[in-house]
Amino acid sequence: MSTEAQSGSAPHPNIFLPRPAEVVRAKQVTATEKHFTLKMKDGQPMTFEPGQMLEISVFGFGEIPIGYASSPTRAQTFDIVVRKVGRVSSAITALEQGQTLYVRGPLGHGFPLDKLRGHDILIVAGGIGLCPTRSLINYILDRRSEFKKFTLFFGVKTPQEQLFLEDLAAWRKSKDVEYHETVDRADESWKGNVGVITTLFKKVSVDPGTRVIICGPPVMYKFVIAELDGIGVSRNNIYVDLERRMKCGIGKCGHCQINDKYVCLDGPVFCFKEIESLEEAFR
Amino acid sequence: MSTTSYFLKEADFESFLEGLIKTAAVYAPVAKKNWFVFSPISSPKEVRLDYDLTILPPKKAIFPVRQELVAFGPAGATSSIKPEPRILFGVHFYDIKAIDMLDLLFRENNVDWNYLAQRENTIIVGSNIQKVSKRAFWATVGKGVKPHGHDAFITKLPNGYVFEVLTPKGEKLLASGKFKPATDAQVAEAKKVNEEILEKCPEKLSHGSHEIAAKVRAAFKSKLWDELSRTCFSCGTCNIVCPTCYCFDVQDNWNLDQVSGQRARAWDGCLLEDFAKVSLGAGACENFREHRGQRYRHRLMRKAAYLNDKLGGPACVGCGRCSAQCVPDIADPVRIIETIMES
Numbered sequence: 001m002s003t004e005a006q007s008g009s010a011p012h013p014n015i016f017l018p019r020p021a022e023v024v025r026a027k028q029v030t031a032t033e034k035h036f037t038l039k040m041k042d043g044q045p046m047t048f049e050p051g052q053m054l055e056i057s058v059f060g061f062g063e064i065p066i067g068y069a070s071s072p073t074r075a076q077t078f079d080i081v082v083r084k085v086g087r088v089s090s091a092i093t094a095l096e097q098g099q100t101l102y103v104r105g106p107l108g109h110g111f112p113l114d115k116l117r118g119h120d121i122l123i124v125a126g127g128i129g130l131c132p133t134r135s136l137i138n139y140i141l142d143r144r145s146e147f148k149k150f151t152l153f154f155g156v157k158t159p160q161e162q163l164f165l166e167d168l169a170a171w172r173k174s175k176d177v178e179y180h181e182t183v184d185r186a187d188e189s190w191k192g193n194v195g196v197i198t199t200l201f202k203k204v205s206v207d208p209g210t211r212v213i214i215c216g217p218p219v220m221y222k223f224v225i226a227e228l229d230g231i232g233v234s235r236n237n238i239y240v241d242l243e244r245r246m247k248c249g250i251g252k253c254g255h256c257q258i259n260d261k262y263v264c265l266d267g268p269v270f271c272f273k274e275i276e277s278l279e280e281a282f283r
Numbered sequence: 284m285s286t287t288s289y290f291l292k293e294a295d296f297e298s299f300l301e302g303l304i305k306t307a308a309v310y311a312p313v314a315k316k317n318w319f320v321f322s323p324i325s326s327p328k329e330v331r332l333d334y335d336l337t338i339l340p341p342k343k344a345i346f347p348v349r350q351e352l353v354a355f356g357p358a359g360a361t362s363s364i365k366p367e368p369r370i371l372f373g374v375h376f377y378d379i380k381a382i383d384m385l386d387l388l389f390r391e392n393n394v395d396w397n398y399l400a401q402r403e404n405t406i407i408v409g410s411n412i413q414k415v416s417k418r419a420f421w422a423t424v425g426k427g428v429k430p431h432g433h434d435a436f437i438t439k440l441p442n443g444y445v446f447e448v449l450t451p452k453g454e455k456l457l458a459s460g461k462f463k464p465a466t467d468a469q470v471a472e473a474k475k476v477n478e479e480i481l482e483k484c485p486e487k488l489s490h491g492s493h494e495i496a497a498k499v500r501a502a503f504k505s506k507l508w509d510e511l512s513r514t515c516f517s518c519g520t521c522n523i524v525c526p527t528c529y530c531f532d533v534q535d536n537w538n539l540d541q542v543s544g545q546r547a548r549a550w551d552g553c554l555l556e557d558f559a560k561v562s563l564g565a566g567a568c569e570n571f572r573e574h575r576g577q578r579y580r581h582r583l584m585r586k587a588a589y590l591n592d593k594l595g596g597p598a599c600v601g602c603g604r605c606s607a608q609c610v611p612d613i614a615d616p617v618r619i620i621e622t623i624m625e626s
Binding site: 012013014015016017018020032057059060061062063083084085086102217218243244245247248250251252253254255256257258259260265279280 | 353360362364366389400504558569584588
């Protein structure tokens with residue numbers, strides 16, 4: 001650029017310039033969700049922490065924020081699951097194997113692994129809240145000895161909305177995780193628990209010293225936290241993974257603010273104690 | 284005699300501006316009917332340093348209303364950062380303060396060169412306020428935050444201008460005009476002009492920034508927000524005219540060829556209804572600031588409290604643009620803050 005030549009400055013890195021990733025696997029997993037496995041085209045590994053997120057886009061349609069759905073402990077690829085909701089997610093979920101998705105990331109702060117290691121862990125995932133938490137679930141399973149008792153709750157509205165069916169089958173049998181699942185409304189195929197996710201608390205004993213991670217629809221949080229209060233889990237040991245409208249993912253555009261916090265910078269994972277008094281956090 | 288202040292005779296003012304126009308794109312206040320706007324100029328005769336207030340703040344010369352970030356096509360994407368040499372001429376001190384805040388905000392955490400590249404290629408010349416706009420309160424807001432980041436400052440005196448050079452970039456401008464060192468008397472007169480104008484500021488805050496920030500924060504759950512915002516249209520005008528607002532939306536646009544296009548950002552406003560809305564699927568959505576009282580409160584919190592620690596004072600410079608432009612006239616920070624302070 002001529003002006004840069006004049007001023008003698010180095011080219012300016014553009015934080016909005018995404019990098020291409022190849023879709024190495026694309027699988028429609030529910031009526032609205034599609035599971036992608038991606039590989040960076042530049043050959044660089046995607047280095048991230050469980051719970052971090054990235055901005056993904058198809059040019060001409062736009063960008064959306066999404067959590068990593070795979071653990072950084074696994075392979076040179078990474079996973080995301082996209083729900084077809086609007087214009088951008090419709091364009092993304094139309095992609096198939098071999099096509100290109102553009103990504104910017106990793107962004108934000110993920111799960112505080114240092115504060116989770118050496119403790120009992122309970123993950124409460126509702127609906128597609130299982131996608132970002134899967135990055136932590138598989139991380140724990142891959143480094144199982146670093147954590148104590150590991151319990152996982154997964155709830156969906158109907159059996160058809162269950163995701164990661166292969167994972168669920170493995171977790172049901174696994175000795176490394178105490179897995180419990182529920183549906184709000186059963187059908188004939190469903191043999192398991194029926195009821196909202198808090199009904200699963202009756203099935204297990206949760207130690208008050210447990211570190212708890214919650215991710216799900218906004219309405220879910222207050223009911224889960226009421227259960228945890230009853231058990232005596234400190235709110236300092238509860239972590240929530242929040243979703244917001246985001247346009248930049250880098251703390252500029254303003255959309256994801258909760259009072260004076262930026263979900264994209266300070267989160268998306270927050271210690272519940274830090275944000276419990278913020279009115280705009282959960283509604 | 285000052286070594287950094289110069290004097291320019293009235294008769295030499297136009298040739299100075301002509302000289303500047305030859306070196307860079309010059310943005311200056313010009314008249315549009317009975318309003319003023321910052322606009323690229325082609326002739327010094329257009330410049331109106333006697334403006335009271337421009338419709339939009341001069342930040343638009345650095346952070347445009349719509350800005351291409353990335354160009355895309357079949358071969359991939361390229362960065363659209365292409366700064367050009369610019370001179371922003373005739374900026375009042377309150378707008379200088381606002382640009383200085385944006386400099387910090389676009390630089391912190393993640394450096395955004397889409398802003399900073401143009402900022403570094405922009406020379407800012409401040410000017411004294413000759414006429415005062417009706418809703419201004421710049422004399423009493425954020426008094427601890429001094430104007431900073433500009434390269435020169437020009438003050439109108441009866442027979443010419445005192446031109447204060449503040450940076451090497453500002454010093455370069457001297458080559459474009461017939462400057463003489465200013466006398467001590469001229470420097471003193473310019474100082475007096477800039478001090479006296481502060482006395483003429485029509486609106487006033489009656490408390491300091493710390494006190495205001497604390498009380499505004501403490502009033503988070505007050506009913507006042509709903510009461511004060513009852514007639515809000517959620518139009519976002521207060522955001523759009525604000526010199527310290529920097530929220531934006533990002534959208535992709537196709538070219539007519541349907542294979543290439545741009546990813547661009549455009550000014551956005553937290554008063555707009557869907558600013559914090561997310562889709563959940565199946566037509567459902569969640570709006571984290573659904574009610575206008577919440578959005579109205581969010582803006583004032585951002586201006587008076589949330590950013591104070593970072594900026595050393597409020598993210599408001601007292602230009603009075605929001606006060607003057609708000610259709611139901613409910614956006615005036617002075618009235619909102621005074622109401623809260625008295626509650």
